[in-house]
Amino acid sequence: MTTSPAPKALHHHARRMAGRDPHEPHRVSTPLELLFDLTFATSFSLAAAELAHMLAEGHVLSAVAGFGFAGFAICWAWINFSWFSSAYDTDDWIYRVMTMAQMIGVLVIAIGLPRLYTSIEHHEHVDNSVIVLGYVIMRLALVSQWLRAAKQDPARRRACLTYVTAVSVAQVGWIVQIFVDFPFGATLALSAALMLVELAGPVLAERRDGGTPWHPHHIADRYAAFAVIALGEGVVGTVASLSAVIEAQGWTMDAALVSVAGVGLTFGIWWVYFIVPSGEVLHRHRDRSFVWGYGQMLVVTAIVATGAGLHVAAYFIEHNSALGPIATVLATAIPVGVFLASIHALYAYLMRRVDPLHLVLLAASAAVIAVAIVAARLGVDVAVCLAILMLAPAVTVVGYEAAGHRHLAEALAERDAAPRRLD
Numbered sequence: 001m002t003t004s005p006a007p008k009a010l011h012h013h014a015r016r017m018a019g020r021d022p023h024e025p026h027r028v029s030t031p032l033e034l035l036f037d038l039t040f041a042t043s044f045s046l047a048a049a050e051l052a053h054m055l056a057e058g059h060v061l062s063a064v065a066g067f068g069f070a071g072f073a074i075c076w077a078w079i080n081f082s083w084f085s086s087a088y089d090t091d092d093w094i095y096r097v098m099t100m101a102q103m104i105g106v107l108v109i110a111i112g113l114p115r116l117y118t119s120i121e122h123h124e125h126v127d128n129s130v131i132v133l134g135y136v137i138m139r140l141a142l143v144s145q146w147l148r149a150a151k152q153d154p155a156r157r158r159a160c161l162t163y164v165t166a167v168s169v170a171q172v173g174w175i176v177q178i179f180v181d182f183p184f185g186a187t188l189a190l191s192a193a194l195m196l197v198e199l200a201g202p203v204l205a206e207r208r209d210g211g212t213p214w215h216p217h218h219i220a221d222r223y224a225a226f227a228v229i230a231l232g233e234g235v236v237g238t239v240a241s242l243s244a245v246i247e248a249q250g251w252t253m254d255a256a257l258v259s260v261a262g263v264g265l266t267f268g269i270w271w272v273y274f275i276v277p278s279g280e281v282l283h284r285h286r287d288r289s290f291v292w293g294y295g296q297m298l299v300v301t302a303i304v305a306t307g308a309g310l311h312v313a314a315y316f317i318e319h320n321s322a323l324g325p326i327a328t329v330l331a332t333a334i335p336v337g338v339f340l341a342s343i344h345a346l347y348a349y350l351m352r353r354v355d356p357l358h359l360v361l362l363a364a365s366a367a368v369i370a371v372a373i374v375a376a377r378l379g380v381d382v383a384v385c386l387a388i389l390m391l392a393p394a395v396t397v398v399g400y401e402a403a404g405h406r407h408l409a410e411a412l413a414e415r416d417a418a419p420r421r422l423d
Contacts, residue, residue: 015090017145017152019213022087027218029225033085036099039106041229043074044304046110048233050117052311055331058322059121066117067308069191071301073131076198077106079293080142080167082222083202087212088149098141105138126187132174139171149212159209166201170194203290216286220279223296227273230300231266233307237314238262244314245383254383258317261386262310265336268393269303272343275400277408281350291349299342305335313382329376329385333369336392340365343396361399368392 020027029037047070054063081102089095112130119127143164150160173194182190205211241262245255282289309332315321316328323331344362348354372389376382 014094015092017088017090017095017149019087019149019153019156020089020215022213022215024215024218027215028221029218030085030089030091032091032096032099033082033089033222034225036081036103036106037078037225037229039103039110040074040078040226041232043077043106043110043113044230044233045236046113047071047074048236048304048308048311050114051305051308052237052315052331054117054121055308055312056315056321056323060327062117062121065188066120067301067305069120069126069128070113070116071304072195072297073109073128073135075297075300077102077109077135077138078226079297080138082226083212083214083219083293084142084145084149084163086214086219086222088145088153094148095145098145101141102138105134105136105141108134108137110134125181126177126184126191128174129178132178135171135174139167143167156210156212159205159211162205162209163201166197166204170197170201173197199294206290207287211286214289216282216289217279219289219293220282223278223293223300224274226296227300227303228270230303231270231307233304234262234266234269234310235307237307237310238266240311240314241317241386244317248317248319254317254381257383257387258313261383261390264390265306265310265332265386265393268390268397269306269336269339271397272340272393272400273299275396275408276343276347276350278346278350285350288350292346295342295346295349299339299346302335302339302342306332306339309333309335310386313386316382325376325379325382325385326373328382329372329389332386333372333389333392336389337366337369340393340396357399357403361396364395364399365392368395 047067050070051063051067054060054066081099085099109131112128112132112134115127115130119125146160146164146167150157150164153160173190177187177190177194238259239262241258242255245252245258249255278292282292312321312323312331313328316323316325321328340362344358347358368391369389372385372392375388376385
């Protein structure tokens with residue numbers, strides 16, 4: 001992935017945070033942003049490992065609940081930083097130090113993930129105290145950045161202060177949740193309400209209060225980098241599964257199938273992700289960024305869960321799993337299905353059209369997933385089932401390479417010919 005050069009400035013001097021040009025050419029991820037992303041590799045690794053471990057122990061509902069909470073916390077921490085940086089990356093010493101502080105906060109969030117999963121597994125008070133501490137560290141830096149932008153960019157002061165308010169109100173709510181011992185159900189309800197506050201803040205700031213100068217191609221590139229970080233879990237899961245097969249059986253055909261299946265799934269997911277022309281459409285229709293951006297959280301967590309599913313297969317092969325073969329295959333098949341459905345849905349939303357080709361590809365992918373599950377039900381080896389499952393994203397890849405590019409070109413041409421309007 002290419003990176004854009006740092007803004008031309010003497011970094012030992014603070015620069016005015018007046019906002020970046022949202023039409024700046026060749027704007028992609030900076031080296032500092034890519035460094036920041038590395039902290040999320042650790043967070044995703046811990047979240048996926050805990051998910052796989054709890055699934056293998058048979059605690060399915062607790063595993064899914066813990067992963068859902070962890071996935072939102074990780075993705076939202078990344079989103080908070082990335083959208084601000086798209087609008088106000090000055091790359092001066094103040095901005096760099098504040099970014100370092102946020103990186104520390106992300107690592108603290110990662111440290112708190114095992115405690116969160118354990119508390120949910122034992123149906124105790126949801127222990128997100130360490131995660132909230134990480135958010136406090138992050139948000140002290142983030143709020144100071146928004147306040148700096150509000151002061152130095154008067155034209156967008158109202159939007160910046162809306163971000164400050166939403167972030168601060170939500171954070172107070174999370175802190176209260178630590179000190180008040182709510183019942184488990186009440187905790188989930190309060191968490192859902194606080195998540196809605198988190199999600200509402202950007203909508204109010206961007207639509208009601210004037211918005212910020214985020215860059216559509218830059219933000220699309222940032223999400224692509226985030227997806228690649230998530231795909232690292234597919235590699236980890238492949239290595240875990242392959243190691244389990246070799247340990248149990250040696251270098252057999254199953255080892256080859258697991259290797260091909262893991263790499264094939266990871267590569268296929270990567271290929272399918274870039275089918276959606278995000279940057280081009282967002283450049284023309286900025287109002288479509290909310291559904292697209294929030295939908296990306298489901299896409300990214302599904303990618304991470306796929307890697308965790310491959311790790312569950314490793315536990316099964318090692319005979320260290322309470323799950324049967326069908327549940328083991330489902331642990332990978334479900335997130336793969338969620339990923340493919342989400343990608344096709346985002347494509348349809350951005351393009352404002354339901355392409356019959358995409359419906360056919362999605363239906364064919366669903367059929368492949370069903371075949372893998374039925375094969376597991378009939379007693380086919382898990383390694384073979386994973387190899388079948390690998391074909392699900394491959395269906396979309398082959399179909400898109402055969403005809404999808406032409407369909408996309410036609411859709412973009414129709415878009416360019418249509419008059420501009422607000423969504």
